[in-house]
Amino acid sequence: MRSLPKPARRQSLAGARLRKHADYQRAYAASRKRQSASMSWFLAPQIPGAADSPAPRVGLTVGKVIGKAHERNRIKRRMREALRRHVGLLPEGFDLILHPRRSVLTVEFVQLEAEIVRILEQARTEAARVAGSAAAAPPVRVAPAS
Secondary structure (H helix, E strand, C coil): CCCCCCCCCCCCHHHHEEHHHHHHHHHHCCCCEEEECCCEEEEEEECCCCCCCCCEEEECCCCHCCCCCCHHHHHHHHHHHHHHHHHHCCCCCEEEEECCCCCHHHHCCHHHHHHHHHHHHHHHHHHHHHHHHHHHCCCCCCCCCC
């Protein structure tokens, strides 16, 4: 009896997605807006101790100004697929929010994927810089209360 080959393991974004409104608001407040060719993005460090392991998370925001619901859903589907293919590039311990422009609807998927990879690499570089500067800073000593 022949056994069928196992299907290739498919990476998922299931545990790597921002879901709560409060998490989006905290990430927006703790970061600054960065621009790329067809989207804006925000990178914020996660709150230490909020979770057992600081798994990287990503969120997508597509506002109504972009288009009707079916257009916004198409943009999100395309972006989720590109992110799913490169989920390993997400910076550990950080939240990343992507905010696309309308041009994402018409750009070729290969170009969209290349831009998302470029953003993920920039985010990893920025995260390493932020983590390095936090580690290099001397610890703050607090005087004991009398």
